[in-house]
Amino acid sequence: MNCEQIAELLPDYLQSGLAREQASQVEQHCEHCANCAQDVAMWKKLALLPPDQPSPDSRARFDAMLHAYSPASSERSIEVSTGPSRQAFSPKIATPNVSDSSERVARWSFFAWLRSPLGAVAWSAALLIFGIFIGTRVKEASPAHPDEIAAMHAELTNMRQLVALSMLQQQSASERLQGVSWSGREAHLDPQIQSALLRTLRYDGSVDVRLAALDALSRHASQPQVRKGIGDALQEQQSPLVQVALIDQLAEWRDPDATQRLRNFQQTPNLNPAVRQRAEWAISKLQ
Amino acid sequence: MLQVRNGEVETLGVLFDRYQAPLFNFYAKMTQDRTVSEDLVQEVFLRILRYRQTYRPGTNFRTWMYQIARNSRIDQVRKVRPESPFTSEPLAPTTFADSAQQIQEAALLQTALMHLPEDKREILILSRFQELKYDEIALLLGCEVGAVKVRVHRALQQLREIFLQLESGPRPIDSRRAPADSATPTSPAPTSPTQTRRLQ
DSSP: OOHHHHHHHHHHHHTTOSOHHHHHHHHHHHHHOHHHHHHHHHHHHGGGSOOOOOOTTHHHHHHHHHHHOBTTBHHHHHHHHHOOSHHHHSHHHHHHHHHHHHHHHHHHHHHHHHHSHHHHHHHHHHHHHHHHHHHHHHHHHSOOOHHHHHHHHHHHHHHHHHHHHHHHTOSSHHHHHHHHHHHTTOSSOOHHHHHHHHHHHHHOSOHHHHHHHHHHHHTTTTOHHHHHHHHHHHHHOOOHHHHHHHHHHHHHHTOTTHHHHHHHHHTOTTOOHHHHHHHHHHHHHHO | OHHHHTTOGGGHHHHHHHHHHHHHHHHHHHHOBHHHHHHHHHHHHHHHHHTGGGOOTTSOHHHHHHHHHHHHHHHHHHHHGGGTTOOOSBOOOOOSOOSHHHHHHHHHHHHHHHHSOHHHHHHHHHHHTSOOOHHHHHHHHTSOHHHHHHHHHHHHHHHHHHHHHHHHSOOHHHHHSOHHHHTSOSSSOOOOHHHHHHHO
16 A cells, blocks of 8 residues: 555544554555655653643632522623633632622612612702702802902902003003093092093093094093183184084084083184084084 | 533533543633633533524534534623733743753743644644544534644644744744753743744
Protein backbone atom coordinates (compact mmCIF):
# COMPACT_ATOMS: atom_id res chain seq x y z
CA MET A 1 0.00 0.00 0.00
CA ASN A 2 1.19 3.50 -0.75
CA CYS A 3 1.04 6.58 1.51
CA GLU A 4 -2.19 7.84 -0.05
CA GLN A 5 -4.04 4.64 0.75
CA ILE A 6 -2.56 4.60 4.21
CA ALA A 7 -3.64 8.22 4.76
CA GLU A 8 -7.22 7.11 4.31
CA LEU A 9 -6.84 4.44 6.96
CA LEU A 10 -4.60 6.35 9.31
CA PRO A 11 -7.22 8.43 11.17
CA ASP A 12 -9.21 5.29 12.00
CA TYR A 13 -6.00 3.49 12.93
CA LEU A 14 -5.16 6.28 15.34
CA GLN A 15 -8.52 5.92 17.07
CA SER A 16 -8.12 2.10 17.01
CA GLY A 17 -11.12 1.88 14.74
CA LEU A 18 -9.60 -0.56 12.21
CA ALA A 19 -10.02 -4.27 11.90
CA ARG A 20 -6.96 -6.29 12.87
CA GLU A 21 -6.07 -6.97 9.23
CA GLN A 22 -6.12 -3.33 8.17
CA ALA A 23 -4.28 -2.27 11.30
CA SER A 24 -1.45 -4.65 10.55
CA GLN A 25 -1.27 -3.27 7.00
CA VAL A 26 -0.76 0.22 8.38
CA GLU A 27 1.86 -1.00 10.81
CA GLN A 28 3.74 -2.78 8.04
CA HIS A 29 3.73 0.39 5.91
CA CYS A 30 5.02 2.44 8.78
CA GLU A 31 7.99 0.15 9.19
CA HIS A 32 9.26 1.33 5.79
CA CYS A 33 7.72 4.83 5.54
CA ALA A 34 9.28 7.30 7.98
CA ASN A 35 6.77 10.01 7.08
CA CYS A 36 3.68 8.01 8.04
CA ALA A 37 5.49 6.57 11.03
CA GLN A 38 6.18 10.07 12.29
CA ASP A 39 2.50 10.93 12.07
CA VAL A 40 1.66 7.93 14.21
CA ALA A 41 4.47 8.79 16.59
CA MET A 42 3.20 12.35 16.87
CA TRP A 43 -0.26 11.06 17.77
CA LYS A 44 1.20 8.83 20.42
CA LYS A 45 3.43 11.59 21.71
CA LEU A 46 0.34 13.68 22.47
CA ALA A 47 -0.22 11.28 25.36
CA LEU A 48 2.53 13.22 27.12
CA LEU A 49 -0.09 15.89 27.70
CA PRO A 50 -2.28 14.46 30.45
CA PRO A 51 -5.90 15.42 30.98
CA ASP A 52 -6.24 18.66 32.91
CA GLN A 53 -8.26 18.40 36.09
CA PRO A 54 -10.66 21.12 37.22
CA SER A 55 -10.16 22.63 40.66
CA PRO A 56 -12.10 21.10 43.58
CA ASP A 57 -14.28 24.19 44.13
CA SER A 58 -15.71 23.80 40.65
CA ARG A 59 -18.52 21.58 41.92
CA ALA A 60 -19.36 24.11 44.66
CA ARG A 61 -19.59 26.85 42.08
CA PHE A 62 -21.92 24.67 40.06
CA ASP A 63 -24.10 24.00 43.10
CA ALA A 64 -24.32 27.72 43.85
CA MET A 65 -25.30 28.38 40.27
CA LEU A 66 -27.93 25.64 40.37
CA HIS A 67 -29.25 27.04 43.64
CA ALA A 68 -29.47 30.56 42.27
CA TYR A 69 -31.17 29.34 39.14
CA SER A 70 -34.89 29.16 39.57
CA PRO A 71 -36.99 28.21 36.58
CA ALA A 72 -39.74 30.56 37.73
CA SER A 73 -37.58 33.66 37.88
CA SER A 74 -35.89 34.65 34.68
CA GLU A 75 -34.44 37.72 36.41
CA ARG A 76 -32.28 35.60 38.63
CA SER A 77 -30.91 33.54 35.80
CA ILE A 78 -29.84 36.71 34.04
CA GLU A 79 -28.15 37.87 37.19
CA VAL A 80 -26.24 34.62 37.45
CA SER A 81 -25.22 34.73 33.83
CA THR A 82 -23.85 38.25 34.14
CA GLY A 83 -21.65 37.30 37.06
CA PRO A 84 -19.39 34.61 35.71
CA SER A 85 -16.38 35.46 37.84
CA ARG A 86 -15.30 32.56 39.96
CA GLN A 87 -15.53 34.49 43.23
CA ALA A 88 -19.25 35.04 42.70
CA PHE A 89 -19.77 31.30 42.71
CA SER A 90 -17.45 30.35 45.53
CA PRO A 91 -19.35 28.66 48.34
CA LYS A 92 -18.44 31.26 51.00
CA ILE A 93 -19.85 34.14 49.02
CA ALA A 94 -22.75 32.29 47.47
CA THR A 95 -25.19 32.81 50.36
CA PRO A 96 -24.65 36.58 50.82
CA ASN A 97 -24.86 36.90 47.07
CA VAL A 98 -28.37 35.48 47.09
CA SER A 99 -29.50 37.71 49.97
CA ASP A 100 -27.97 40.66 48.17
CA SER A 101 -30.06 39.91 45.13
CA SER A 102 -33.28 39.73 47.17
CA GLU A 103 -32.36 43.05 48.78
CA ARG A 104 -31.93 44.49 45.32
CA VAL A 105 -35.36 43.20 44.36
CA ALA A 106 -36.85 44.93 47.44
CA ARG A 107 -35.14 48.20 46.53
CA TRP A 108 -36.37 47.82 42.98
CA SER A 109 -39.98 47.41 44.08
CA PHE A 110 -39.67 50.58 46.19
CA PHE A 111 -38.62 52.55 43.11
CA ALA A 112 -41.40 50.89 41.12
CA TRP A 113 -43.85 52.15 43.74
CA LEU A 114 -42.39 55.66 43.43
CA ARG A 115 -43.03 55.51 39.69
CA SER A 116 -46.68 54.54 40.09
CA PRO A 117 -49.32 57.34 39.89
CA LEU A 118 -50.04 57.13 43.60
CA GLY A 119 -46.34 57.34 44.36
CA ALA A 120 -45.96 60.30 42.03
CA VAL A 121 -48.80 62.16 43.80
CA ALA A 122 -47.28 61.33 47.18
CA TRP A 123 -43.82 62.60 46.43
CA SER A 124 -45.01 65.70 44.62
CA ALA A 125 -47.12 66.56 47.70
CA ALA A 126 -44.08 65.96 49.89
CA LEU A 127 -41.98 68.22 47.66
CA LEU A 128 -44.64 70.97 47.80
CA ILE A 129 -44.80 70.85 51.60
CA PHE A 130 -41.02 70.93 51.78
CA GLY A 131 -40.94 73.92 49.43
CA ILE A 132 -43.50 75.86 51.50
CA PHE A 133 -41.56 75.10 54.68
CA ILE A 134 -38.30 76.33 53.15
CA GLY A 135 -40.05 79.43 51.79
CA THR A 136 -41.46 80.45 55.18
CA ARG A 137 -38.12 79.82 56.87
CA VAL A 138 -36.27 82.00 54.37
CA LYS A 139 -38.77 84.82 54.79
CA GLU A 140 -38.41 84.66 58.57
CA ALA A 141 -34.67 84.60 58.33
CA SER A 142 -34.45 87.84 56.34
CA PRO A 143 -37.03 90.43 57.45
CA ALA A 144 -37.15 93.62 55.37
CA HIS A 145 -35.16 96.61 56.66
CA PRO A 146 -36.93 99.70 55.22
CA ASP A 147 -34.19 102.06 56.41
CA GLU A 148 -31.49 100.09 54.73
CA ILE A 149 -33.44 99.86 51.51
CA ALA A 150 -34.10 103.62 51.51
CA ALA A 151 -30.43 104.31 52.13
CA MET A 152 -29.49 102.00 49.30
CA HIS A 153 -32.00 103.69 47.03
CA ALA A 154 -30.60 107.13 47.85
CA GLU A 155 -27.11 105.87 47.22
CA LEU A 156 -28.18 104.45 43.89
CA THR A 157 -29.77 107.75 42.89
CA ASN A 158 -26.60 109.61 43.81
CA MET A 159 -24.57 107.20 41.81
CA ARG A 160 -26.84 107.62 38.80
CA GLN A 161 -26.61 111.40 39.03
CA LEU A 162 -22.85 111.23 39.22
CA VAL A 163 -22.77 109.04 36.17
CA ALA A 164 -25.17 111.35 34.32
CA LEU A 165 -23.11 114.43 35.16
CA SER A 166 -19.90 112.81 34.07
CA MET A 167 -21.58 111.63 30.89
CA LEU A 168 -22.73 115.18 30.08
CA GLN A 169 -19.05 116.17 30.03
CA GLN A 170 -18.13 113.52 27.46
CA GLN A 171 -16.60 114.34 24.09
CA SER A 172 -18.86 111.99 22.20
CA ALA A 173 -22.29 113.43 21.34
CA SER A 174 -23.96 110.05 21.68
CA GLU A 175 -22.62 109.65 25.23
CA ARG A 176 -23.85 113.11 26.14
CA LEU A 177 -27.24 112.14 24.70
CA GLN A 178 -27.23 109.09 26.94
CA GLY A 179 -26.28 111.28 29.87
CA VAL A 180 -29.26 113.55 29.16
CA SER A 181 -31.67 110.65 29.00
CA TRP A 182 -30.24 109.25 32.26
CA SER A 183 -30.57 112.52 34.10
CA GLY A 184 -34.15 113.01 32.90
CA ARG A 185 -35.32 109.73 34.42
CA GLU A 186 -35.63 110.98 37.97
CA ALA A 187 -39.07 112.21 39.04
CA HIS A 188 -37.44 114.88 41.19
CA LEU A 189 -34.83 116.96 39.40
CA ASP A 190 -31.70 117.54 41.44
CA PRO A 191 -30.55 121.21 41.30
CA GLN A 192 -27.12 120.13 40.14
CA ILE A 193 -28.58 118.06 37.30
CA GLN A 194 -31.01 120.82 36.47
CA SER A 195 -28.26 123.40 36.02
CA ALA A 196 -26.21 120.89 34.03
CA LEU A 197 -29.15 120.26 31.70
CA LEU A 198 -29.81 123.98 31.27
CA ARG A 199 -26.14 124.53 30.47
CA THR A 200 -26.34 121.70 27.93
CA LEU A 201 -29.45 123.25 26.38
CA ARG A 202 -27.62 126.54 25.92
CA TYR A 203 -24.12 125.66 25.00
CA ASP A 204 -23.95 122.07 23.73
CA GLY A 205 -22.46 121.82 20.25
CA SER A 206 -24.87 119.18 19.00
CA VAL A 207 -28.42 120.07 17.99
CA ASP A 208 -29.64 116.59 18.96
CA VAL A 209 -28.22 116.83 22.46
CA ARG A 210 -29.78 120.26 22.93
CA LEU A 211 -33.16 118.93 21.77
CA ALA A 212 -32.86 115.96 24.11
CA ALA A 213 -32.01 118.30 26.99
CA LEU A 214 -35.09 120.38 26.19
CA ASP A 215 -37.16 117.22 26.14
CA ALA A 216 -35.81 116.17 29.54
CA LEU A 217 -36.42 119.64 31.02
CA SER A 218 -39.95 119.90 29.58
CA ARG A 219 -41.08 117.21 32.04
CA HIS A 220 -40.26 119.52 34.94
CA ALA A 221 -42.40 122.52 33.97
CA SER A 222 -43.51 122.98 37.59
CA GLN A 223 -40.08 124.39 38.48
CA PRO A 224 -39.86 128.14 37.76
CA GLN A 225 -36.10 127.95 37.24
CA VAL A 226 -36.63 125.54 34.37
CA ARG A 227 -39.21 127.85 32.76
CA LYS A 228 -36.91 130.83 33.13
CA GLY A 229 -33.92 128.90 31.80
CA ILE A 230 -35.80 127.83 28.71
CA GLY A 231 -37.00 131.37 28.07
CA ASP A 232 -33.44 132.67 28.35
CA ALA A 233 -32.16 129.94 26.08
CA LEU A 234 -34.38 131.13 23.24
CA GLN A 235 -32.37 134.34 22.83
CA GLU A 236 -29.08 132.54 22.44
CA GLN A 237 -30.11 129.75 20.09
CA GLN A 238 -28.80 129.81 16.54
CA SER A 239 -30.32 126.59 15.25
CA PRO A 240 -33.81 127.06 13.76
CA LEU A 241 -34.78 123.53 14.87
CA VAL A 242 -34.09 124.23 18.53
CA GLN A 243 -35.63 127.71 18.21
CA VAL A 244 -38.90 126.21 16.91
CA ALA A 245 -38.87 123.55 19.65
CA LEU A 246 -38.35 126.23 22.31
CA ILE A 247 -41.18 128.40 20.88
CA ASP A 248 -43.50 125.37 20.92
CA GLN A 249 -42.58 124.61 24.51
CA LEU A 250 -43.24 128.21 25.63
CA ALA A 251 -46.58 128.23 23.81
CA GLU A 252 -47.55 124.99 25.47
CA TRP A 253 -46.77 126.22 28.97
CA ARG A 254 -48.73 129.46 28.47
CA ASP A 255 -46.39 131.47 30.64
CA PRO A 256 -47.55 135.03 31.40
CA ASP A 257 -44.23 136.56 30.38
CA ALA A 258 -43.80 134.26 27.39
CA THR A 259 -45.57 136.69 25.02
CA GLN A 260 -43.13 139.47 25.86
CA ARG A 261 -40.17 137.15 25.38
CA LEU A 262 -41.49 136.01 21.99
CA ARG A 263 -42.04 139.57 20.83
CA ASN A 264 -38.45 140.46 21.76
CA PHE A 265 -37.24 137.33 20.00
CA GLN A 266 -39.18 138.26 16.88
CA GLN A 267 -37.20 141.50 16.66
CA THR A 268 -33.92 139.60 16.36
CA PRO A 269 -32.23 140.45 13.06
CA ASN A 270 -31.46 137.72 10.46
CA LEU A 271 -34.10 135.43 11.89
CA ASN A 272 -35.12 132.45 9.85
CA PRO A 273 -38.49 133.30 8.20
CA ALA A 274 -40.00 129.99 9.26
CA VAL A 275 -38.95 130.62 12.86
CA ARG A 276 -40.36 134.15 12.72
CA GLN A 277 -43.63 132.72 11.41
CA ARG A 278 -43.69 130.16 14.19
CA ALA A 279 -43.14 132.89 16.78
CA GLU A 280 -46.02 134.86 15.36
CA TRP A 281 -48.24 131.78 15.53
CA ALA A 282 -47.25 131.23 19.15
CA ILE A 283 -47.96 134.86 20.11
CA SER A 284 -51.38 134.64 18.51
CA LYS A 285 -52.04 131.41 20.37
CA LEU A 286 -51.01 132.94 23.72
CA GLN A 287 -53.29 135.93 23.40
CA MET B 1 -30.74 14.91 30.37
CA LEU B 2 -34.36 14.09 29.72
CA GLN B 3 -35.05 14.48 33.45
CA VAL B 4 -33.36 17.86 33.42
CA ARG B 5 -35.42 18.80 30.41
CA ASN B 6 -38.59 17.85 32.21
CA GLY B 7 -37.86 20.22 35.08
CA GLU B 8 -35.80 18.07 37.45
CA VAL B 9 -32.89 20.48 37.32
CA GLU B 10 -31.20 18.93 40.36
CA THR B 11 -30.31 15.89 38.28
CA LEU B 12 -28.01 18.09 36.23
CA GLY B 13 -25.48 17.47 39.01
CA VAL B 14 -25.04 13.91 37.74
CA LEU B 15 -24.23 15.20 34.27
CA PHE B 16 -21.90 17.79 35.75
CA ASP B 17 -19.95 15.15 37.64
CA ARG B 18 -19.64 13.06 34.53
CA TYR B 19 -18.71 15.75 32.03
CA GLN B 20 -17.06 18.62 33.87
CA ALA B 21 -13.59 17.02 33.74
CA PRO B 22 -13.57 16.29 29.98
CA LEU B 23 -15.10 19.69 29.30
CA PHE B 24 -12.49 21.41 31.45
CA ASN B 25 -9.79 19.41 29.72
CA PHE B 26 -11.10 20.54 26.32
CA TYR B 27 -11.06 24.20 27.31
CA ALA B 28 -7.72 23.95 29.08
CA LYS B 29 -6.10 22.45 25.99
CA MET B 30 -7.75 25.08 23.80
CA THR B 31 -7.00 28.15 25.91
CA GLN B 32 -4.09 27.17 28.21
CA ASP B 33 -5.86 29.19 30.89
CA ARG B 34 -7.34 27.54 33.98
CA THR B 35 -9.51 30.44 35.12
CA VAL B 36 -11.05 30.98 31.72
CA SER B 37 -11.60 27.24 31.33
CA GLU B 38 -13.41 26.93 34.65
CA ASP B 39 -15.60 29.93 33.88
CA LEU B 40 -16.43 28.43 30.51
CA VAL B 41 -17.40 25.07 32.07
CA GLN B 42 -19.82 26.92 34.38
CA GLU B 43 -21.15 28.88 31.44
CA VAL B 44 -21.81 25.68 29.50
CA PHE B 45 -23.86 24.17 32.32
CA LEU B 46 -25.75 27.40 32.80
CA ARG B 47 -26.61 27.36 29.11
CA ILE B 48 -27.64 23.72 29.35
CA LEU B 49 -30.06 24.76 32.07
CA ARG B 50 -31.35 27.72 30.16
CA TYR B 51 -31.71 26.00 26.81
CA ARG B 52 -32.71 22.58 28.15
CA GLN B 53 -35.96 22.74 26.19
CA THR B 54 -34.02 22.74 22.91
CA TYR B 55 -32.54 19.31 23.66
CA ARG B 56 -34.29 16.77 21.51
CA PRO B 57 -34.82 13.33 23.02
CA GLY B 58 -32.88 10.60 21.26
CA THR B 59 -29.98 12.81 20.25
CA ASN B 60 -26.48 12.37 21.59
CA PHE B 61 -26.10 14.48 24.73
CA ARG B 62 -22.30 14.65 24.43
CA THR B 63 -22.51 16.13 20.92
CA TRP B 64 -25.16 18.60 22.03
CA MET B 65 -23.03 19.62 25.01
CA TYR B 66 -19.94 20.14 22.85
CA GLN B 67 -22.05 22.22 20.51
CA ILE B 68 -22.88 24.51 23.43
CA ALA B 69 -19.27 24.41 24.54
CA ARG B 70 -18.05 25.56 21.12
CA ASN B 71 -20.58 28.41 21.06
CA SER B 72 -19.60 29.51 24.57
CA ARG B 73 -15.97 29.54 23.51
CA ILE B 74 -16.75 31.62 20.41
CA ASP B 75 -18.69 34.13 22.53
CA GLN B 76 -15.89 34.25 25.06
CA VAL B 77 -13.26 34.92 22.37
CA ARG B 78 -15.39 37.74 20.99
CA LYS B 79 -15.79 39.24 24.44
CA VAL B 80 -12.17 38.91 25.53
CA ARG B 81 -10.35 39.81 22.31
CA PRO B 82 -9.95 43.57 23.04
CA GLU B 83 -8.00 42.84 26.22
CA SER B 84 -6.39 39.60 25.14
CA PRO B 85 -2.82 40.65 26.08
CA PHE B 86 -3.75 40.07 29.70
CA THR B 87 -4.00 36.35 30.24
CA SER B 88 -4.48 35.27 33.79
CA GLU B 89 -2.97 32.21 35.39
CA PRO B 90 -1.40 30.45 32.40
CA LEU B 91 -1.55 26.70 32.55
CA ALA B 92 1.62 25.10 33.83
CA PRO B 93 2.49 22.00 31.81
CA THR B 94 1.62 18.95 33.87
CA THR B 95 2.75 15.68 32.47
CA PHE B 96 2.93 11.96 33.17
CA ALA B 97 6.50 11.97 31.93
CA ASP B 98 9.21 11.48 34.47
CA SER B 99 12.37 12.00 32.48
CA ALA B 100 13.72 15.49 31.86
CA GLN B 101 13.56 14.96 28.11
CA GLN B 102 9.91 13.97 28.23
CA ILE B 103 9.02 17.00 30.33
CA GLN B 104 10.75 19.20 27.82
CA GLU B 105 8.93 17.48 24.98
CA ALA B 106 5.60 17.94 26.71
CA ALA B 107 6.25 21.65 27.09
CA LEU B 108 7.25 21.84 23.45
CA LEU B 109 4.14 19.92 22.46
CA GLN B 110 1.94 22.35 24.33
CA THR B 111 3.59 25.30 22.61
CA ALA B 112 3.21 23.60 19.23
CA LEU B 113 -0.46 22.96 19.93
CA MET B 114 -1.00 26.63 20.71
CA HIS B 115 0.69 27.53 17.43
CA LEU B 116 -1.86 25.53 15.46
CA PRO B 117 -4.73 27.47 13.94
CA GLU B 118 -7.78 27.42 16.20
CA ASP B 119 -9.90 25.12 14.02
CA LYS B 120 -7.10 22.55 13.62
CA ARG B 121 -6.29 22.65 17.30
CA GLU B 122 -9.93 22.11 18.08
CA ILE B 123 -10.42 19.10 15.80
CA LEU B 124 -7.22 17.52 17.08
CA ILE B 125 -8.20 18.01 20.71
CA LEU B 126 -11.71 16.67 20.08
CA SER B 127 -10.44 13.52 18.36
CA ARG B 128 -7.33 12.88 20.44
CA PHE B 129 -8.12 14.06 23.96
CA GLN B 130 -11.90 14.18 24.12
CA GLU B 131 -12.06 10.82 22.37
CA LEU B 132 -14.96 11.87 20.22
CA LYS B 133 -15.60 9.51 17.32
CA TYR B 134 -15.25 10.95 13.83
CA ASP B 135 -18.99 10.67 13.21
CA GLU B 136 -19.67 12.65 16.38
CA ILE B 137 -17.24 15.35 15.30
CA ALA B 138 -18.87 15.38 11.86
CA LEU B 139 -22.22 15.97 13.53
CA LEU B 140 -20.73 18.67 15.69
CA LEU B 141 -19.01 20.52 12.86
CA GLY B 142 -21.76 19.84 10.35
CA CYS B 143 -19.63 18.10 7.74
CA GLU B 144 -18.95 14.64 6.29
CA VAL B 145 -17.10 11.99 8.29
CA GLY B 146 -14.51 11.71 5.48
CA ALA B 147 -13.81 15.42 5.67
CA VAL B 148 -13.26 15.15 9.42
CA LYS B 149 -10.70 12.38 8.92
CA VAL B 150 -8.81 14.40 6.32
CA ARG B 151 -8.80 17.44 8.58
CA VAL B 152 -7.57 15.45 11.58
CA HIS B 153 -4.74 14.03 9.50
CA ARG B 154 -3.76 17.45 8.17
CA ALA B 155 -3.87 18.97 11.63
CA LEU B 156 -1.64 16.18 12.91
CA GLN B 157 0.83 16.75 10.07
CA GLN B 158 0.97 20.48 10.72
CA LEU B 159 1.47 19.89 14.43
CA ARG B 160 4.35 17.57 13.60
CA GLU B 161 5.96 20.23 11.42
CA ILE B 162 5.63 22.89 14.10
CA PHE B 163 6.95 20.52 16.73
CA LEU B 164 10.00 19.64 14.61
CA GLN B 165 10.68 23.30 13.92
CA LEU B 166 10.52 24.12 17.61
CA GLU B 167 12.69 21.14 18.44
CA SER B 168 15.42 21.82 15.90
CA GLY B 169 15.28 25.63 16.16
CA PRO B 170 17.80 27.52 18.28
CA ARG B 171 16.65 27.71 21.84
CA PRO B 172 19.34 29.75 23.60
CA ILE B 173 17.68 29.77 27.02
CA ASP B 174 17.09 26.02 27.09
CA SER B 175 20.50 25.06 25.74
CA ARG B 176 22.28 27.08 28.38
CA ARG B 177 20.28 25.44 31.18
CA ALA B 178 21.54 22.46 33.05
CA PRO B 179 19.40 19.32 32.55
CA ALA B 180 18.37 19.28 36.22
CA ASP B 181 17.22 22.87 35.95
CA SER B 182 15.17 22.35 32.81
CA ALA B 183 13.52 19.34 34.43
CA THR B 184 11.13 21.63 36.32
CA PRO B 185 9.87 24.17 33.84
CA THR B 186 7.12 26.49 35.04
CA SER B 187 6.08 27.82 31.68
CA PRO B 188 5.92 26.52 28.11
CA ALA B 189 9.26 26.28 26.38
CA PRO B 190 10.23 29.76 25.26
CA THR B 191 10.60 30.33 21.55
CA SER B 192 12.80 32.90 19.93
CA PRO B 193 11.12 35.78 18.11
CA THR B 194 12.40 34.50 14.76
CA GLN B 195 10.76 31.15 15.41
CA THR B 196 7.46 32.71 16.30
CA ARG B 197 7.53 34.80 13.15
CA ARG B 198 8.28 31.76 11.02
CA LEU B 199 5.46 29.83 12.60
CA GLN B 200 2.98 32.57 11.98
